[in-house]
Amino acid sequence: MAATDLDKASTERAVATSVDPAEVPSAAWGWSGESRKTFRIAGWVVVVALLGMTIGNHQGHVEDIFLISLAGLMALIMIVDSLTQRMPK
Incomplete structure (x- = not known):
């Protein structure tokens, strides 16, 4: 059956x-x-992609400032998250 x-x-x-x-x-x-490892890897890929976008034919560098500051903010958030995750609760 x-x-x-x-x-x-x-x-x-x-x-x-x-x-x-x-x-x-x-x-x-x-x-x-959630898979923390997957999200961390994806976050670092996005940071590298944002920094890679600074390479190009920019006349002014306003775009570069925004890209670098956003990549730095994302990297800072991920570093703080990984450090706080290691601390005993």
Whole structure:
């Protein structure tokens, strides 16, 4: 007999999470939360991309000031976040 939505197959594992699937729908299929490492890598990629945009044929350097300051702000936020994450609570 094939498994249906109402009759679970005996080979399926129950997902044990401490998150209520009603609040977080993705918890029902086994994933819930954030990947800090992925967000940090993406943040550093964005910082490098912003600094890479300063290379070009700019007549005035107002764009460069905004790009460098935004990249510096993002880098500062990520550094503070990584330092505060290491501190014991």
